[in-house]
Amino acid sequence: MTLKTDLETECAKIFSSPWEKTDGTVVPNTEDLKLSNHGRNLDVAVLYADLADSTVMVDSCGADFAAEVYKTFLYCAARIIRSNGGEITAYDGDRVMAVFVGDRKCSNAARTALEIKWVVKNIVQVKMDAVYTTKKFIVKHVCGIDTTKVLVARTGIRGTNDLVWVGRSANYAAKLSALPHSVSTYVTAEVYKKLDDQSKLSSGTDMWTMYKWTEFDGRIIYGSNYTWAIA
Template identity: 35%
Template sequence: MATLKEQVDEAVEEVSKTWTKTTWLTTTTAVPDPDDMGYSDAKVVQATYLYSDLIDSSGLVKAADTHEEVASVMSTFLKVAVRIIRAENGHIRSFDGDRVMGVFTGANRKTRSVRAAMKIEYAVSRLIDPEIQSVFKSLQDAGWHIRAMTGIATSEALLVRAGIRNNSDLLSVGLGPNLAAKLSDLRDTLAGHHIAIGKGTYNGLGESVIMSKGKDMWTGPYSLSMGGGSYNYYTSNYRWTSL
């Protein structure tokens, strides 16, 4: 069996390897499965990325009486977000603590991703929070309410299989995943607006997620600095009214 040093040296040497790139079908809503890709395979996709992040999880830990209460709240948020993303034909490709990443491909991917974000906002504020206040007296007494921030961005991305055998996943490389993550980090800086989307996503939206009763649901554009560049984005404080 190779030593740890030999294994690390082998991994480092792979930095110069050549990727076998193919273009994923732009008409399908599917996303490649890691198990169907080799470790030198790469897929070029046109995709919209959604990051939904629980706000003030540190405040949750401080307010809750037990770790079990914290786990229940986080687990419920992630379960609900996953179900909503999948219902809009999005694919779950990553969890990071209290944040979930969804990938949308195919027709209407921008509209579907934004509709998912608005449904997540509805579920968090109208379904999960009332239940939390009812079940956990500690959170009610502390005045802690569950909130989420969702960032969405669209770009061409390169999907590669990362990790080692029996412990691998897809790695997304491109502006879309980076910008979506950055937008989800804006959190409380948006004065009650809990959805932020890049300009490229906004420009491709369907009417159902742009206008509500004749009023534009979005404000902007605003400017965000990232990696030496500047990117425009829009925000909204609207939510879907049902699931």
């Protein structure tokens, strides 16, 4: 079988095969799903945490320094995600994607974002400045969060495959994390409505400001520059 014939056969098979889908409440492992049209429906909150100005950082500060910022940012973000019950689904260069499930998924995702903000300011930046005393680089990032049902499917070829998360929340969270870093955390209105008081209020004051998502379709979103200290 030639490569062309193989590709034609597989594409025809994927487009014509019915889907076998089940509803789930926990994040599946890759091995839980088949490479055929087999998927899992999950109600999730998706978080993207994305470094800002990484291209400028690489060009102006060099690869070694940029790699250290990538590593510290992603390490801290990943640890915080795990500590709040999230599951890391992908690393993509200078950003990480995570999903949260359960009744408190939106609040847990929001807390994660606020903790990442605190850690970037009080740990990553401080430790970086202590070593690079002559550099004046400020680490900036943006977190984006949305919540919807998604379809989890396994994609790729045998020997190299992974899960994909298909649904609005994965796309919107990624788009939100690409917004200007003047605000460090953005959530959709659907996430905001599901936040508990701890994730919404600070000493009785709403931590979130309403914005219009002018870069997209003008819908209402909420942003915050508050932080959540970790012990």
